[in-house]
Amino acid sequence: MSFLSAPLRKPFVARGSRVTRCEHCLMPQVRCICEYRVKLQAQARFWLLTHRNEVYKPTNTGRLILDTIAHSRTFQWSRTEPEPDLLEQLASPELDPYLVFPAAPDYDQRMVEFEPKEGREPVFIILDGTWRQARRMFRHSRYLDQVPVIEPRTLRQTRYDLRTQAEDHHLCTCEVAAALLEQIGDTQSAEVLDAYFEVFNEYYHASRRKRPMTDLSAPKARLAQARAQVSIP
Numbered sequence: 001m002s003f004l005s006a007p008l009r010k011p012f013v014a015r016g017s018r019v020t021r022c023e024h025c026l027m028p029q030v031r032c033i034c035e036y037r038v039k040l041q042a043q044a045r046f047w048l049l050t051h052r053n054e055v056y057k058p059t060n061t062g063r064l065i066l067d068t069i070a071h072s073r074t075f076q077w078s079r080t081e082p083e084p085d086l087l088e089q090l091a092s093p094e095l096d097p098y099l100v101f102p103a104a105p106d107y108d109q110r111m112v113e114f115e116p117k118e119g120r121e122p123v124f125i126i127l128d129g130t131w132r133q134a135r136r137m138f139r140h141s142r143y144l145d146q147v148p149v150i151e152p153r154t155l156r157q158t159r160y161d162l163r164t165q166a167e168d169h170h171l172c173t174c175e176v177a178a179a180l181l182e183q184i185g186d187t188q189s190a191e192v193l194d195a196y197f198e199v200f201n202e203y204y205h206a207s208r209r210k211r212p213m214t215d216l217s218a219p220k221a222r223l224a225q226a227r228a229q230v231s232i233p
């Protein structure tokens, strides 16, 4: 399901809302990044468990994952009433779900390293919200208690500075996904997602700050190459 095919309950209205936006990528129309979208069959899929306040923000980079990685989707988070489909999928013998969250001593017994399992495709569940929302989702979602937790590791510093303050040192949703793909050895998909993110990030900044864009020929070339090789219909 495409991110935007979800019923629109509350259109995003905020600074810049008078700008005409591309319906798909939510970028201002003159900065549409749709032509750079490449769909990949990666070695994992992603589920974004999305806080209701987060869904329609143009700054949410989770949708870049949905654009790029096949079979990825969102579920609306609820503390007590998870989507039945989520529970069903969590129990699927063909999937190997991991909850993505930083390690901490009080749930150390849940932390795991990724291990490929015969006939089971890894699924990374990302709690998609602000850091504060994600922490709350992690602590209060009883139905996720049995899901092993994996910590994304990356040496990269976040380049995503559309958001401010406390979140600055956290990777954004899309960077987390790229880090995980790298972690499981799917470097090609990580590369493509990262290149798409780089284009998004730069276009977004250029449109907000009305400054010329930096040279994006490298990520654009990576995406063009990926489209030629691994794109799926």
Ligand SMILES: [Zn+2]
Residues within 6 Å of the ligand: 022, 023, 024, 025, 026, 027, 032, 033, 034, 035
């Ligand atoms: Zn677009």
